[in-house]
Structures are given as C-alpha cells and as structure tokens.
Amino acid sequence: MKSIIATIRLLVKRIMAWRAVRVFQLYSQRNGPILAGGLSLTALYSVFAALYVGFAVLGLVIESDPGFKDAVVSTLSTSVPGLIDTGNGSGGAIKLSALFQSRVLGWSGIVALVAVLVTALSWFASARSAVREFFELPPDTTFFLLLKLKDLGLVIAFGAVTLFSAGLSIFSTSALGFVFDLLGIDRESGFAVTVARIIGLLIALAIDTAVLAALYRVLAATRIPPRQLLFGSLLGGIGLGVLKVLGATIVGGASKNPLLASFAVLLGLLVWFGLICQVILLTATWIAVDVKDHGESIVPKPATKSVRRPPEHHRPRARAVSPPG
Secondary structure, three states: OHHHHHHHHHHHHHHHOOHHHHHHHHHHHOOHHHHHHHHHHHHHHHHHHHHHHHHHHHHHHHHHOHHHHHHHHHHHHHHOOOOEEOOOOOOOOEEHHHHHHOOOOOHHHHHHHHHHHHHHHHHHHHHHHHHHHHOOOOOOOOOHHHHHHHHHHHHHHHHHHHHHHHHHHHHHHHHHHHHHHHHOOOOOOHHHHHHHHHHHHHHHHHHHHHHHHHHHHHHHOOOOOHHHHHHHHHHHHHHHHHHHHOHHHHHHHHHHOHHHHHHHHHHHHHHHHHHHHHHHHHHHHHHHHHHHHOOOOOOOOOOOOOOOOOOHHHOOOOOOOOOOO
8 A cells, every 4th residue: 555655646746756747736836827817808898999900001002903802811810710700601790891991090090099009008018027937037127118119019010920821831932833733733622622621730839939039138128038939939820720620619609609609700709719828828938947947047137237326425525726926
C-alpha cells in the first residue's frame, strides 16, 4: 500500500513539473480567466464600431474591386465567424450590404469613430496591463499620451494586417492557379483544393505568429528573448488557427438552443472573443514560464534619468568682486 501511495505521489510530482501544468497554474494565480473575460467584452464592443468606420473610409475602394472585396470579407469571416452576414444562409451579426452603405460623414460616423477610439485603446491598455502582469513587469510609466499614440498605431496596424491578409490571399490564389495550370492539374480537383487549403492555413499561421510576437514586444516595451518569444507566438498562432477552423461550430453552437435564439449571434461572438483572449494571455504566460525555465528574465528598460539642478549647498556661489582701488 505504501509503495502505491509513493508511486502516486511521484507521478503527481512529475505531472506538476510539466511546463504546460505550470503555465495553467500561473495563469490561474494571476487571474487570467477574469482578465480574458474583460478583454473579450471590450473586443466585442470595438469590433462593431471598427467595422463601421473601416468600411466607411475604405468601402468604396474595397467595393470597386470584386476580387479584393471577396478576399476582405472572407478574411473577416474567417477571423471572426458569425460577424458578417454574407447572405449565404449562415447568418451573421451585420449584413454585408449595410457595411458598404456606411459613410464616415454624419453623426453616426462620428459616434462610431469615437467608440472605436475609446474601446480599442481601452483594449490595448488592458492587454498591456495583463501581459506585463504575466511577465512580472511593473506598470508602464510612459507618459499616457505617448501610450495612447502607441495604442492608436497598433489599432491602425491591425487594420492594415487585415487588408494585407486579403491581398496576400488574392496573390496566393492566383499563384497557385498558375502553378496548377502549368502542371495540368484541375483547380477544382480534391488535390488542388486540399493543397490550397493547407497553404492558406500556413500563411494564416505565419501572419498570426508575427502579429502575436509584435504585440507582446510592443506591450512589454522591453526585450524578450527571441527564441522564447517566437516559439510561444508560434504556439499561440496554432491555437488561433484551431479556433478559426472550428469557428463556425463554436459560434453556431449557441443558436441550437431555442432559449438563446434571439441573441445567439452576439452570445456566440462573445464566446469566440473570450476564447481568442484566453489564447493570447495563455501564450503570454507560456512565454514567461519558458523564459524562466531557460534561466533568463524579462527585465524592464531602465527609466530615463532627468537632468536635475544640483542642491543649493552644492552650487558654486558667485564671489563679489571688489572695485579697483
């Protein structure tokens, strides 16, 4: 009996030493689920306003090119399932036609722009606090207006990444089609569709990994060991990819309950953003644990020293000059 208990204790000790287990322990100790829940609510608010403003500003340009329009809508639908109702029967929170009718001039555009600035900047500020908490960094003491400008740059960068992903999707589809035609492979064949799907997932993984790595580096505002940063971001990118593949199932699950049918789409989106924020914060926790396991640390940048006037008793005193005799 004693040997069985000793064996169980040894097994539990080994399991508790696994990095994945220690990551979830630290994540729970730092209130990760609560922080992710707050981030998901802010993300849900900001996405609707960001879509309105984005299509109001760039809608005419996007709509003028049918191929680019389809790529942008596909990118958004993949990134946030259930957000856009494309009219194919799958449903969505916002009708595609309504997005292209939005205009930035007018009270609705001004309200949406203010909502984007408030909610998106709030999301990045909260994400900064959460990420720095997992990295065991003190609060960022940078002047708050500079932080807001940095967050505004991140908001614009995220929008640019969406457009870049759509453009890359068009390019990769055209390039694959050219290669298939060159090799005499039917574009509609099962092999061609499978290859195109795999390449699309790999491109999305590369983009998600780069975005996560840049996000953690900017929010931490200090050097993170590159190996741990890239490997952790790769794991986070894989997690986001799995969520995207299963997105329709996750978001559509709420609509199966007749009691939730009236607000099923919003509930599904809230669940979706909750999972996305969980992945982002869990990845940050993994990076923090991985850095410690390799005997390194994430050290905050030293504060800039301001030039101060010397104390009164250290200042040279002017000597009175006696007039010439």
